[in-house]
Structures are given as C-alpha cells and as structure tokens.
Amino acid sequence: MLNILQLQIKVLSSKEQTLNYIEAYLKKFLHLQPDIVTLPEMFNCPYNNKSFPLYAEFEGDITYKFCQNLAKKYNIYLSAGSIPEKDAQNHLFNTAYVFDNNGNCIAKHRKMHLFDIDVKNSQHFKESDTLSAGNNITVFDTKWGKMGLCICYDFRFPELARLMVDLGAKIILVPAAFNMTTGPLHWELLFQSRAVDNQVFTIGTAPARNLNASYHSYGHSIIVSPWGKILNQADFEETALFTTINLNEINLVREQIPLLRHRRLDIYELTQK
C-alpha cells in the first residue's frame, strides 16, 4: 500500500511566497501519512516564456534546497514538480526532481519534448523560444519499485512511456499543466491510455487555475490505476488529492491480461538509441 498526496496548488508571482505556501499547505495533510507527495509542473514560476529566465535557478539553489529539506523534515518522498533550471552555459530546461525521505535527489528529468503548439485561434505556446530539451529517459529506484518521470507534453508520446515501462517503471509520475484547449479533450484520455497500454499507475499533478495568469491551467490532477480506472481527480481549484494505491494491482492486471507478454516482439521492437 502506498499513500500518494498530490498538491494542486496555485503558483504565486513571488517564488518565496509559493515555497512558504507549499510547506504550510502540506502541513495540513501530514496527518494522512503520505508516502509520496507530488507537485505540479513549473510550481515556482508563472508558466510563460518571459518568466522562465527570471525564475530559473542553478541546480542546488533555493527551490532545490527547499524541496530537499521539505522531504527530509516531513519524512516523505517528494516528486518536486518541475522548475526552470539553468546550466553554466545559460541554457534553460524544464526540470523535474525527486527527493527521497532523507533529502537525497534520486531522479532528475529534463523535459524531452518541448511544448510548441499552435492551435488555430486558440492555444499557442512555444517553449523552445526559451527552453532547451533534455535527452534522457528517466526511470529510478524506490523502496516500492521503479518509477518513471516525465513532464507534461512528454506524456503525449507513447514511445516514451513504453520505454520507461520496458526499463521497469510501475508508476509514471507526470508534473503537468494542460490548458483549457487541450485539457478537456485529452487529459483524462492520455492518463487512462498510458495506464491501460502499459498496465501501470499514472499520476498527473497540475497547478490550480489562476485566472490572473497568462496561461490558464486545466488543473484536474489525476491518478489512474493499471486497469485504467480513474481513482481520484481534482477540479480546477486549489486542492490536495489523497489516494492509497495497491501495487499488487499491477501484477494482477498483468497476469489476467498479459499484454506485455503478448507483444509480437519477433515482428516489431522499440529501441532506445
């Protein structure tokens, strides 16, 4: 049994205020004894290209340290959403970290697929105006088994999820921030599809909607079982989702519907370069 707490918080324009707020908000739910706490994509920075360079931090800076301490202080695993990270060459990345309950960084994922879309008369975003793409598939060990980590638009690529599962991931963590154009149509569908195809738990954590922000998050943080069942889903307001999952469900569904074994790997294969 594994207790998951997803914090669908609002992103404030002051980074310090957001970090303080996260800690205060988390404290309200600690009595539930979460094992893993998850945060949204770009939780310390308004989601727009103007803000990314302004809020970006080197690895180990204020937000990183805050997350490390939070994990250690409250004895939780923290999937620390994602933040704008800068490197020594001043490249910016959309980067997700996971810390264990001792504050050790056990995973780092730089968004691999940048969110560049242009929907006619509707949602336009071009992350590649400011961000560079990461090049690594991220699967990491925990005491509950292996987990995969990717960020928002990354989750649209079924090949990535399948490669994570081939590397042993049993849960896929997705800090995300869908919008009011793609969210209503694609959000649930994607989380259920990836869960059903790969027989894993999928966990998407989004920011609450802020109508004063330039980008309106769809919210709807979600957790789906390996059967494809939505176990819990938020609406758009600030909220925390608490869900207890049973990892045995993965084996049960895989025994009863042996999809991964039934693949015709003699005919096709998916390989990582």
Ligand SMILES: O=C(O)CCC(=O)C(=O)O
């Ligand atoms: O894929 C989508 O529709 C939304 C993706 C997104 O917002 C992101 O990658 O940040």
